[in-house]
Amino acid sequence: MAADRQKNTSQRVGEFVAPLSLATDLGEISPRRLALLMAIAEHGSISAAARHVGMTYKAAWDAVDAMNNLAGTVLVDVQHGGRGGGGARLSAEGSQVIRDLSRLQSLQSEFMARLKAEGDLGKSLAMMRRLSMKSSARNVLAGTVQSVHEGGVSTEVNLRLPGGDTLHAIVTRESAQELTLEPGREVQAIIKASWIILALASDNIRTSARNRLCGSVTRIVAGEVNAEVVLALAGGNTLAVIITRPSLDELALSEGTKVCALIKASHVILGVSS
Known part of the structure; x- marks a missing residue:
């Protein structure tokens, strides 16, 4: 099943929504799981990525399985076993998600810098965030x-x-x-x-x-x-x-x-x- 999902490397996974979670047709991938995805890309290991983001080893594996299922395509290719806790690499879709996420984070930083330059708009944004809470x-x-x-x-x-x-x-x-x-x-x-x-x-x-x-x-x-x-x-x-x-x-x-x-x-x- 994983192999079948990997065949279509150009499929649309989902849309990023503030605060940079990934909304897919099957559910939302949280910012914490996206941070794990970035750490896997950097470290090439589930265990090392888990330590980097402060997750337990089991929670990281569960998160990887959940992300693959929610995306409807494999984002992370994993290999069990070994003293290092198993290797991992991102698929083409997973790499594209990371590139999009990095660009969005950069745009977000530019946006917040412009807000700061414009004056005290941060308080207004904080107020609007409180008003939207249910x-x-x-x-x-x-x-x-x-x-x-x-x-x-x-x-x-x-x-x-x-x-x-x-x-x-x-x-x-x-x-x-x-x-x-x-x-x-x-x-x-x-x-x-x-x-x-x-x-x-x-x-x-x-x-x-x-x-x-x-x-x-x-x-x-x-x-x-x-x-x-x-x-x-x-x-x-x-x-x-x-x-x-x-x-x-x-x-x-x-x-x-x-x-x-x-x-x-x-x-x-x-x-x-x-």
Whole structure:
């Protein structure tokens, strides 16, 4: 079957799409796998290429098989066995993919250099990237990491939201390292509306929730069982909160009511742009 796929060396494999993944008819080849493809071209060995990109030997083999299957033609010719972990070389199609990728990377670098020369367009691009993010969570807030405190198992990440609000998040140590969370890093804080507890701003209650974001009610959508309450925070952000209908009636909420959103630090999910 591999030999049959190799016969047509001029077939169209797919189209590159930002951020330089390869979209084929059968699925997408990720940037990480494309990096492996480039490393194979450079080193001529699966094991050496895997070390170069930081993959395990098995993961590299699985990635090669997946790329060949997704492309519908052999991109990498592999040979099992031997102390070196097997040799590998790119097919004509695989070499063409690398040439196209290198050219696109060069064009991308030129484009980003022009953006920098034009002024502060990078912030606008970052904003558009955040706006295009899809999530089932109702609340996605942009923020900047202020400090990171690493523990044995968990890591506390403190964020500054636009307008000055502070948000605390607790993530696993592995997640913090994988996301490269450090001061100055831009992140998205994702908070499900049902995870937020509402309290009247006049209530001086003490809770274990690390985050207390206060503002005023701007909109209420009441249902028979639950109600959605939208808050405008002092810093300019908005939060949507789902509470029960009895809670809405008990708190006597209406537009303009001063309230505080109580959010556990462990209920804040962090995301970064790849």
